[in-house]
Amino acid sequence: MIGMTVDVDVVIKEKPDALLLPVGAIAHGPSLGGRPGPPFVFVVESERVRRVDVVTGAVGAAKVEIISGLTGDEAVVVDPSDRLGDGETVRASP
Numbered sequence: 001m002i003g004m005t006v007d008v009d010v011v012i013k014e015k016p017d018a019l020l021l022p023v024g025a026i027a028h029g030p031s032l033g034g035r036p037g038p039p040f041v042f043v044v045e046s047e048r049v050r051r052v053d054v055v056t057g058a059v060g061a062a063k064v065e066i067i068s069g070l071t072g073d074e075a076v077v078v079d080p081s082d083r084l085g086d087g088e089t090v091r092a093s094p
Contacts (some may be wrong), residue, residue: 020068042077
């Protein structure tokens with residue numbers, strides 16, 4: 001019918017061993033020329049957060065591929081507050 005639209009997901013590559021994080025775990029540094037700054041995540045270590053710079057790969061609607069910066073064994077903060085900073089104390093929730 002005229003005026004109808006459709007959304008299509010096309011799989012162009014699969015990486016079964018890819019390290020994926022929720023989109024909300026990725027934060028960005030200050031913008032550079034109108035573009036988002038370098039990506040980073042907050043890793044939780046002994047109830048404190050540490051900012052870790054990451055290199056991202058493929059980005060989907062819900063997940064982001066991490067190319068480097070993490071091993072996959074870390075606990076990361078999802079949807080961090082803008083006020084969260086390196087070295088601050090946090091409490092993990094289940």
